[in-house]
Amino acid sequence: MSVRNSLLAILASDPAHGYGLKSSFEESTAGAWPLNVGQVYTTLGRLERDGLVQAEPSEEEGPRQTWRITDLGREVLEEWYASPVTSDPPARDELTLKVLLAAAGDDVDVSAIIHKERTATMERLQQLTRHKQKADPDKELPWLLLLDALILKASAEINWLDLCEERLEHRAQSKDGGADGR
Amino acid sequence: MDAKADVPMLAFDNAARVYGKGDKAVRALGPVTLEVMPGELVAIMGPSGSGKSTLLSLAGALDVPTEGRVCIHGKDLSQQSMAELAELRRRVIGFVFQDLNLLPGLTAIENVALPLELDGMKLSRARAAAAEALNGVKLSSMADRFPDDLSGGEQQRVAIARAHVGPRQLMLADEPTGALDSVTGELVMRLLRQQCDRGRTVVLVTHDAAHAAWADRVLYLRDGLLVAPVEAALPSSLAETAGRA
Numbered sequence: 001m002s003v004r005n006s007l008l009a010i011l012a013s014d015p016a017h018g019y020g021l022k023s024s025f026e027e028s029t030a031g032a033w034p035l036n037v038g039q040v041y042t043t044l045g046r047l048e049r050d051g052l053v054q055a056e057p058s059e060e061e062g063p064r065q066t067w068r069i070t071d072l073g074r075e076v077l078e079e080w081y082a083s084p085v086t087s088d089p090p091a092r093d094e095l096t097l098k099v100l101l102a103a104a105g106d107d108v109d110v111s112a113i114i115h116k117e118r119t120a121t122m123e124r125l126q127q128l129t130r131h132k133q134k135a136d137p138d139k140e141l142p143w144l145l146l147l148d149a150l151i152l153k154a155s156a157e158i159n160w161l162d163l164c165e166e167r168l169e170h171r172a173q174s175k176d177g178g179a180d181g182r
Numbered sequence: 183m184d185a186k187a188d189v190p191m192l193a194f195d196n197a198a199r200v201y202g203k204g205d206k207a208v209r210a211l212g213p214v215t216l217e218v219m220p221g222e223l224v225a226i227m228g229p230s231g232s233g234k235s236t237l238l239s240l241a242g243a244l245d246v247p248t249e250g251r252v253c254i255h256g257k258d259l260s261q262q263s264m265a266e267l268a269e270l271r272r273r274v275i276g277f278v279f280q281d282l283n284l285l286p287g288l289t290a291i292e293n294v295a296l297p298l299e300l301d302g303m304k305l306s307r308a309r310a311a312a313a314e315a316l317n318g319v320k321l322s323s324m325a326d327r328f329p330d331d332l333s334g335g336e337q338q339r340v341a342i343a344r345a346h347v348g349p350r351q352l353m354l355a356d357e358p359t360g361a362l363d364s365v366t367g368e369l370v371m372r373l374l375r376q377q378c379d380r381g382r383t384v385v386l387v388t389h390d391a392a393h394a395a396w397a398d399r400v401l402y403l404r405d406g407l408l409v410a411p412v413e414a415a416l417p418s419s420l421a422e423t424a425g426r427a
């Protein structure tokens with residue numbers, strides 16, 4: 001997560017002091033990525049050095065100081081919004097790693113592993129969906145958007161596990177048949 | 183019918199469906215043992231050909247098991263007369279399929295009222311019950327439209343209203359969200375969930391994990407058999423991830 005861009009995004013709507021930035025950020029992101037205030041001040045320091053934010057004049061120094069975004073800051077933020085997020089190479093998540101290694105192994109019951117992982121993911125998905133059922137779309141939009149993201153990721157994980165299982169079954173069948181001579 | 187809370191709404195006791203005989207026999211399902219309690223929403227997932235539709239047909243008394251028993255609210259279906267089965271299908275069980283089977287020549291409200299009228303209910307009472315059911319799926323304003331003048335999602339909501347109109351307690355849905363976009367699919371899932379929270383029972387077949395997750399329980403069929411559930415004790419990880427209590 002880019003703390004720099006996140007702070008710029010918050011400051012783009014309104015000037016704020018350090019603690020206000022932290023709470024606006026957490027409110028907009030449904031509390032999913034807690035920030036500590038120290039991190040906020042360090043980042044503000046770097047943003048100021050780079051000319052992306054500036055302290056409001058005539059204010060006292062220290063935590064009560066109010067910060068505003070500069071024109072350069074707005075440009076950098078717009079660039080961030082305009083460039084699609086790429087995540088190449090694939091994130092080395094543990095599930096993918098585990099299933100790939102299990103499939104490559106000799107005496108591993110991959111199907112049992114897949115089933116267990118799928119059950120766990122489905123339980124997580126059910127939990128998320130119960131939260132979604134209770135969420136108020138008018139008052140808790142960031143929370144709902146976050147839940148949608150987590151739900152779609154978990155359901156993609158399940159689709160992937162199903163696909164793995166199907167492919168492994170194919171492999172098992174062609175091994176049993178021995179017909180393809182591999 | 184009043185659903186007693188301790189009697190399963192639907193029970194499979196080693197039920198199986200085998201097509202054909204001898205060498206050519208195909209075991210489409212089973213043996214499957216399963217209990218669904220009143221008010222439960224159960225989702226069935228599984229690859230294509232794993233027996234999901236067969237299971238729903240047995241549950242809905244559209245087909246009979248070649249082995250074992252299927253009971254609805256404690257009644258063994260094999261012990262019911264044709265007339266009693268027909269009555270179960272009219273008064274207790276509602277179906278929602280992917281292709282909706284709405285009659286194109288009838289308006290939304292007429293489609294919903296039809297099962298009640300066929301059941302001998304007076305027209306005015308059937309219409310009143312249909313209006314209430316349409317209201318339940320937030321379609322009151324479209325009651326007089328014909329199916330062709332409704333969107334896919336609206337048609338599916340009419341089908342859901344028709345499946346639960348009147349006293350019916352058990353709803354069987356085969357891929358009801360299959361043809362819908364994700365927003366409309368979610369709306370349909372919310373409606374099914376609502377039906378359960380009000381005491382109705384739903385068995386839903388879906389290949390969409392995000393839709394299955396609206397269920398209380400998710401079962402997997404594989405080659406006609408339920409995959410044994412595994413224990414996957416989870417910490418309540420979401421609260422931690424999202425910083426919420």
Ligand SMILES: Nc1ncnc2c1ncn2[C@@H]1O[C@H](COP(=O)(O)OP(=O)(O)O)[C@@H](O)[C@H]1O
Pocket residue numbers: 201208209210211228229230231232233234235236237
């Ligand atoms: N009338 C039938 N005659 C023979 N086999 C059938 C018949 N209906 C279904 N089957 C077989 O039973 C299995 C399960 O089918 P079905 O319940 O439709 O699966 P699903 O709904 O999970 O895709 C499949 O292998 C299918 O070919």
Ligand SMILES: [Mg+2]
Pocket residue numbers: 234235236
């Ligand atoms: Mg099917």
